[in-house]
Amino acid sequence: MSQYILRRIAIAFPLILAVTTVVFVMLRVALPGDPAQIMAGDRASPEQIEIIRRKLGLDRPVVEQYLIFLRNFAGGDLGRSVKFREPVMGVIAQAFPFTATLTFLSVTVGTTIGLVIGIITAVYQRTWVDNIGIVLTVFFFSIPTFWLGLMLILIFSVGLRVLPVQGTGTWRHFVLPVTTLAVGQSALIARLTRSSMIEVLSTDYVRTARAKGLAQRRVLLRHALRNTLIPVITIVGLSVGGLLGGAVITESIFGLPGVGRLAIDAISNRDYPMIQGAVILVAASFVFVNLIVDIIYAFVDPRIRYA
Amino acid sequence: MRSARLFPKQPAPSGLYQLVLLKFVRNRVALFGLCCLLLLLLAILFAPQVTPYDPIGKNTPERNQAPSRLHPFGTDKLGRDILSRVLYGGRVSLQVGFLSVGLAVIVSAPLGLIAGFFGGLADNAIMRVMDLILAFPGLILAIWLVSLLGSNINNVIIAIAFFSLPTFSRLIRGITLSIREMEYVMAARGMGAGSLRIMFFHILPGVLGPMIVLTTLGVSGAIVAGASLSFLGLGVRPPTPEWGAMLADGRNYLRTQWWMAVFPGMTITLVVLLLNIIGDALRDALDPNVRA
Numbered sequence: 001m002s003q004y005i006l007r008r009i010a011i012a013f014p015l016i017l018a019v020t021t022v023v024f025v026m027l028r029v030a031l032p033g034d035p036a037q038i039m040a041g042d043r044a045s046p047e048q049i050e051i052i053r054r055k056l057g058l059d060r061p062v063v064e065q066y067l068i069f070l071r072n073f074a075g076g077d078l079g080r081s082v083k084f085r086e087p088v089m090g091v092i093a094q095a096f097p098f099t100a101t102l103t104f105l106s107v108t109v110g111t112t113i114g115l116v117i118g119i120i121t122a123v124y125q126r127t128w129v130d131n132i133g134i135v136l137t138v139f140f141f142s143i144p145t146f147w148l149g150l151m152l153i154l155i156f157s158v159g160l161r162v163l164p165v166q167g168t169g170t171w172r173h174f175v176l177p178v179t180t181l182a183v184g185q186s187a188l189i190a191r192l193t194r195s196s197m198i199e200v201l202s203t204d205y206v207r208t209a210r211a212k213g214l215a216q217r218r219v220l221l222r223h224a225l226r227n228t229l230i231p232v233i234t235i236v237g238l239s240v241g242g243l244l245g246g247a248v249i250t251e252s253i254f255g256l257p258g259v260g261r262l263a264i265d266a267i268s269n270r271d272y273p274m275i276q277g278a279v280i281l282v283a284a285s286f287v288f289v290n291l292i293v294d295i296i297y298a299f300v301d302p303r304i305r306y307a
Numbered sequence: 308m309r310s311a312r313l314f315p316k317q318p319a320p321s322g323l324y325q326l327v328l329l330k331f332v333r334n335r336v337a338l339f340g341l342c343c344l345l346l347l348l349l350a351i352l353f354a355p356q357v358t359p360y361d362p363i364g365k366n367t368p369e370r371n372q373a374p375s376r377l378h379p380f381g382t383d384k385l386g387r388d389i390l391s392r393v394l395y396g397g398r399v400s401l402q403v404g405f406l407s408v409g410l411a412v413i414v415s416a417p418l419g420l421i422a423g424f425f426g427g428l429a430d431n432a433i434m435r436v437m438d439l440i441l442a443f444p445g446l447i448l449a450i451w452l453v454s455l456l457g458s459n460i461n462n463v464i465i466a467i468a469f470f471s472l473p474t475f476s477r478l479i480r481g482i483t484l485s486i487r488e489m490e491y492v493m494a495a496r497g498m499g500a501g502s503l504r505i506m507f508f509h510i511l512p513g514v515l516g517p518m519i520v521l522t523t524l525g526v527s528g529a530i531v532a533g534a535s536l537s538f539l540g541l542g543v544r545p546p547t548p549e550w551g552a553m554l555a556d557g558r559n560y561l562r563t564q565w566w567m568a569v570f571p572g573m574t575i576t577l578v579v580l581l582l583n584i585i586g587d588a589l590r591d592a593l594d595p596n597v598r599a
Binding site: 142282 | 435438439442443444445446447448450451454455527531534535538539540551554557558561562565568569572573575576579580583584587
């Protein structure tokens with residue numbers, strides 16, 4: 001087991017290194033214009049630009065810049081944001097809790113509901129319950145988050161006036177954004193659970209469990225559910241990783257100052273250290289979450305460890 | 308004459324795809340979905356013939372009208388008919404959806420085939436690059452690419468195609484891996500077929516089915532991604548109608564002109580829903596475990 005974990009970590013680190021390299025190269029090489037010029041603004045004198053360039057280390061060879069960048073990154077220093085005039089790390093640390101809360105709540109709620117719907121529709125396969133479930137899940141799976149978010153605002157904030165539109169103050173502010181993301185998540189998990197459960201229910205060991213007279217409940221929850229969960233865990237992991245950086249739209253609709261919105265603002269402000277930091281951290285957390293998922297996976301399914 | 312009796316005429320064996328088609332056609336929901344989608348596509352294609360209104364020019368006297376018989380989806384702040392704009396906007400959104408997925412398939416099919424077929428170094432190199440792309444947050448990556456390359460529709464298509472590469476190439480690689488070990492591939496090799504021939508004539512047809520499913524679902528995902536980008540202000544520029552941009556516009560008038568946000572979003576949802584239903588049905592039809 002420990003060997004498996006070590007091997008997975010050994011794969012994750014080069015990936016994060018590669019991510020930082022790509023981000024570095026994209027910002028230094030593939031970018032039109034001189035970062036120092038852009039950061040200094042249009043009215044800066046050549047001397048001012050030169051000072052900024054030296055301060056940022058842009059006057060040194062690219063390879064040296066890269067090594068300095070890596071050294072700083074290893075020490076947790078991602079540079080200073082041009083817009084906020086603060087360390088990038090600090091700005092992201094302020095935004096991260098919002099994104100993490102949103103991700104955690106919507107994935108938890110969505111996955112729980114999705115599992116219940118998935119199990120029920122699989123058990124009542126080919127009945128009217130299943131049909132309603134299929135229709136509902138494909139519908140909720142198809143609603144784009146930006147429209148769902150706006151419609152929830154239209155119904156609950158503009159129409160019924162029961163929930164706030166934007167902001168972060170109270171738990172009530174999180175109801176609509178979490179619902180927006182949880183709907184799609186639950187539909188995704190329900191579809192996946194249903195098909196996985198149907199497959200598991202047709203296996204011999206489930207038949208054996210039934211044949212020895214176990215109660216339906218016990219067969220489902222103790223025998224079938226465990227194997228059903230294997231593909232579900234992967235997708236939940238991907239959702240967590242994806243939402244940590246991909247809740248851009250939801251954060252923007254509901255005015256949540258999270259990491260996704262930070263990244264978008266940085267891109268439109270051409271705040272390069274900020275873009276660099278946000279993209280690297282989001283990508284790194286994605287890799288990290290997947291690492292955790294792979295390890296959980298190996299615990300749940302011993303076949304993976306020995307493969 | 309004798310040979311005719313020795314080998315009596317047999318009914319043509321129904322191939323996999325005939326069977327798949329049969330199973331698909333028997334799925335009434337999917338068939339209905341396909342018809343709806345085709346109707347919608349026709350309406351979008353023939354937008355100038357279907358709608359009497361100009362989607363771009365101002366029509367101030369009729370501005371901010373709620374849905375009525377004349378304007379089923381209402382009008383916006385410049386008096387433009389929203390139904391017309393939705394139909395014209397569909398051209399952009401569908402173009403983004405189909406072209407980006409097409410581009411992703413064209414690039415990732417050879418990559419997936421090569422990775423799965425040759426394995427080893429080629430496999431490792433290709434798949435590690437795909438892992439790398441996958442590690443970046445999709446939408447942020449797309450936004451970044453578009454802002455680097457310049458905000459226009461072609462770059463939106465390229466950006467969406469780029470971040471869908473890993474999904475497609477992983478799928479194609481996986482199937483290639485399983486087909487590679489099949490006996491008929493070994494037979495082809497035994498008869499002296501080269502790697503290229505085996506890849507394109509023996510493995511690719513087997514990959515095609517799942518790829519069609521993924522393409523159908525991919526188009527719906529790409530339409531949403533394209534609309535998301537223009538919702539955030541990247542891609543098409545006003546006054547060109549586009550679904551995401553119309554939604555972003557309508558978002559500012561939720562309190563007073565709800566129809567500006569409701570109808571464009573409803574159309575996106577409908578198209579995505581239809582594509583997903585068709586994709587699901589195709590997957591069921593291709594799955595030998597699902598009975599017709």
